[in-house]
Amino acid sequence: MTYCLGILLPDGLVLASDSRSNAGIDQVALVKKLAVFEVPGQQVVAVLSAGNLATTQAVVTALRESAGSGAPGQDLHAARSMFDVAQLIGGKLREVIARDGHYVQPFGDPHGTFLVGGQITGEPPRLFHIYSAGNFVEASDRSRFLQIGETKYGKPILDRALTNATTLDEAAKLSLLSFDATMRSNLSVDAPIDLLRYAADSFSARNLATVEKDDPYWIELRQRYAEGLANLVSSIPPPPQWG
Template identity: 50%
Template sequence: MTYCVGLKLERGLVMAADTRTNAGFDNVATYKKLHVWEKPGDRVICLMAAGNLAVTQSVVSLLSERLSREENGASKSLFSAETMFQAARLVGQAVRDVRAIDGDALAANSENFSVTFLLGGQIRGEAPRLFQIYSAGNFIEASPDTPFLQIGEHKYGKPILDRVTRSDMRLGQAAKLVLLSFNSTLRSNLSVGMPIDLLLYNTDSFSAHRQTRIEEDNPYFADLSHMWSEKLRDAVAEIPDFEI
């Protein structure tokens, strides 16, 4: 399975995805699920994927192919979209195109066409935006009331995001929160696994240079996990016991 989360903040975006895929208990592999297209000085677009790996890879490949085709005047692409809304529509159309090609074959083999995407980024002329795109190609957008979106195994990492996320958070503070969300998910769900790919995007930077991969032996993540467990134990101990 998968866990991906995106936060849209006043200072920019934080996007993170795990890398585990599995087709049964004895067939576990690592695949990159966070994909970035960058046009320095003009736009940064990040796409994260959950669901059928073959389908998500087809969608990403189709979007990348259309970038090169557009250079020859063949079609519109993520590099020519005038807004992030138009970019989300292009991703949705790519999902529908892949369904038209592979949907019947998947159905004939009793496999679901099940994919979801998180699309975040900024195109010059507008603020950063964040979308969740569904299997039908339709989508929703993050808002000030709901500044984060999740796909995949989101239920374990959602409570801390619900309680703590604020639009005015610093990106480093938000990244810490995202990693705590992943820590809770990793502790409770074996279908989500490290390493974690992480992107911090500063508003109006139009650069994706703040990317990293958090490996299992990452000292910050290890310390964060230990400190979080200790703080939770202390908090529980400090709350008065229930009496009846």
């Protein structure tokens, strides 16, 4: 399983992914699900993957190989908008499924999905969810976060706490709390967490971090949240005897 999260804010983007890959519970591995394409000062694009790993790796590798090639409709670095990037990735996904899908189907689901967030000069930061079909939807100030993979356990904290006034650093904290909830309830989502805080108009991916299981901040966050929540729950009186 996988959990990837993208948050679009007035200040920029927060993008995060876990690292667990599994094909059956006896075949597990750690993989990187967040790929960054960067032309410093001009373009930062992050691609987060869920679903069939062979499919999503084929898409990301093809993107990597074509980046900077100048090949029309293939070169991510030549895209003039994030919409073009989303279309390019959706198209690449359709190519891979058309080529491999039929062979993979007897063994499992060949499909994959992506979150694609970033900024290209001349536009504000944008965030897309690319479906298995290769079509996509865009985040906006009315729906600030998009998720793929194991989405439900980590959604309540975002539904409650994320607002249009949330800063990039606060959103990064909420993302980690969302991953904490997911990892506690689903063993097939696991650290390290790749976490990119992209500040609008920075055109740089320097704030990309890998949060390991033993990272002191991550340990403190989980502990303070668990203790605080336990205290909060005890502080609320039990229900009356209605009957």
